[in-house]
Amino acid sequence: MKIAAIDIGSNALRLCIKETDYGKLIASTDEVHSDEYYERVPLKSGMDVFAHGRILPPTKIKLAFALQHFAKIMYDYGVDAYRAVATSAYRDAENGQDIIQAVNEMSGLNVEIISGEEEARLTRRSFIPPQEQADDYFLFADVGGGSTELSLVRHGQLLYSHSFQVGSMRYRCNNQSPEEEVALDNKVAEIKFQISNPKSQINHFAPINYIGVGGCVKFMSKYLNKEKRSKEEGVIRDYILVSDMERIYADLQTKTVDEIVSSYGLPHERADILAPASSIFLRIAHGIGAQTITVPPIGVRNGILAELYSKI
Numbered sequence: 544m545k546i547a548a549i550d551i552g553s554n555a556l557r558l559c560i561k562e563t564d565y566g567k568l569i570a571s572t573d574e575v576h577s578d579e580y581y582e583r584v585p586l587k588s589g590m591d592v593f594a595h596g597r598i599l600p601p602t603k604i605k606l607a608f609a610l611q612h613f614a615k616i617m618y619d620y621g622v623d624a625y626r627a628v629a630t631s632a633y634r635d636a637e638n639g640q641d642i643i644q645a646v647n648e649m650s651g652l653n654v655e656i657i658s659g660e661e662e663a664r665l666t667r668r669s670f671i672p673p674q675e676q677a678d679d680y681f682l683f684a685d686v687g688g689g690s691t692e693l694s695l696v697r698h699g700q701l702l703y704s705h706s707f708q709v710g711s712m713r714y715r716c717n718n719q720s721p722e723e724e725v726a727l728d729n730k731v732a733e734i735k736f737q738i739s740n741p742k743s744q745i746n747h748f749a750p751i752n753y754i755g756v757g758g759c760v761k762f763m764s765k766y767l768n769k770e771k772r773s774k775e776e777g778v779i780r781d782y783i784l785v786s787d788m789e790r791i792y793a794d795l796q797t798k799t800v801d802e803i804v805s806s807y808g809l810p811h812e813r814a815d816i817l818a819p820a821s822s823i824f825l826r827i828a829h830g831i832g833a834q835t836i837t838v839p840p841i842g843v844r845n846g847i848l849a850e851l852y853s854k855i
Contacts, residue, residue, distance in 0.1 A: 553592070562576065563855060572844055586606060598633070614650050663704050665846030668850055680696070680751045682751055686759065686824055735751070754836075755838050762809065788824065
């Protein structure tokens with residue numbers, strides 16, 4: 544049986560098709576077997592929304608063609624069940640619902656615009672904490688082009704979740720909200736205080752594990768692992784040091800987008816959001832005093848696949 548996830552974000556849309564016979568590997572979209580499929584289409588819907596407040600006609604046409612292509616791929620692969628979602632850019636666009644309705648009719652798919660809370664839930668859905676960290680707190684930060692979803696979890700219980708309009712593409716479009724940035728900083732400080740304050744109801748002095756989610760932090764993890772392997776044979780880590788991210792962020796700030804493309808081997812449409820995304824991850828790390836950022840293979844599409852698999 545094959546299941547599929549479509550995730551339409553502010554920077555790109557993705558299709559992942561998985562074969563359920565692989566069991567525990569079902570939620571991993573980083574591994575694709577010969578009878579599975581993964582494709583990413585750069586679209587940058589967020590550039591329309593954060594600059595103009597709406598999805599523009601050229602983007603609508605590209606989205607429709609991409610979804611028609613995805614629909615054909617799913618048909619060819621014999622997909623039995625799927626879920627397709629659109630996130631921040633389409634939540635914020637004044638014509639977001641109209642665009643999604645139109646492309647649904649053109650592609651024959653059923654794409655839904657989901658809330659920030661649902662986006663955060665799907666991101667957490669496929670995460671299983673290591674047994675030795677069962678008593679720890681886990682602070683998830685999913686940094687996208689248009690929003691940052693922040694969630695605090697302990698013992699599998701959600702203690703806090705909120706979607707802030709703070710994102711890498713908003714920075715690129717000068718659309719950032721000072722009020723939202725202050726709200727994010729205040730919440731991070733509040734979480735840190737509640738967990739470290741002996742008089743707090745939430746407190747049991749357990750460590751806070753900082754979980755980074757999103758394409759930019761995944762790239763940073765892969766890049767740093769490659770860098771470490773060139774110095775320390777066989778080093779593969781599921782976390783990155785905050786100090787390493789600070790070092791790379793400082794370098795990014797000295798470079799143009801073209802220079803980032805050349806130096807880091809990134810496509811242009813990812814290179815231009817790497818620095819602002821890094822700045823958001825770092826402000827959260829500094830707020831809770833984290834020295835590392837764990838980067839597990841989770842995200843919206845992983846959560847969709849895990850949920851579809853659980854219903855079989």
